[in-house]
Amino acid sequence: MILFTGSDNLMFEEFKKSMMVEFEMTDLGLMHYFLSIEVVQSTNGIFVSQKKYLREVLDRFQMKDCNPVSTPTEFGLKLDKDHEGKKVDSTLYKQIVGSLMYLTATRPDIMHSLFHGHPRSNLLSHCRLQKLNLFAATACACQAICLRKILEEPHFKQVGATTIFCDNNSTIKLSKNTVLHGISKHIDVKYYFLRDLNNDGVINLKYRRSEEQLADLFTKPLKLLPFQYLRKLMGICTLENLA
Structure with a gap:
């Protein structure tokens, strides 16, 4: 809204x-x-x-009479590639996913269930996990800078730092203090861009518990209550709720 x-x-x-x-x-x-x-x-x-569009999608793929569910992905679900399974034509599956991708314009809460195309290991090393966290924070900071510059054109210049929430304390500490050699020695120089933005007052990286991290809605299967809570925080609701 x-x-x-x-x-x-x-x-x-x-x-x-x-x-x-x-x-x-x-x-x-x-x-x-x-x-x-x-x-x-x-x-x-x-x-x-996109109510009308969704009904057309359900009708197209003969799913009008399917039972509804409360969450897009079952909590704890882990998908593995079946190397011995029978090969099938993936055209129909791709058509369904493509139709649902357009639906994420108004229903971003179904996004996680659409990205199960490639298997991956459940275990990540600490140095690799830290690099992923820093990459995500840096990418977010770049988007924030871009939006700030765009909003300056219609005279909506932001005063002060943009707050970016992160559920990883090590990433926050590293963005403010690069003397943590044990963690940072293998991290590419481009990630120090995050530190410079923080020192210049452009961004402010703050800790937020994983339970309150909106990004979890896109990255992992959640139980019903956390899913509903994060979905509400994003502003997703029915028209009746606004009346």
């Missing part, structure tokens, strides 16, 4: 007028449907859904 202020609405009106002067166009009013995404706009904000 996205909320706009009165000044934002004024800016939009001025933008529309300038566009209509420059180009031949018609104001069709508030958007209600676009690229299979339904839009409901009210004083509470903007609600987007």
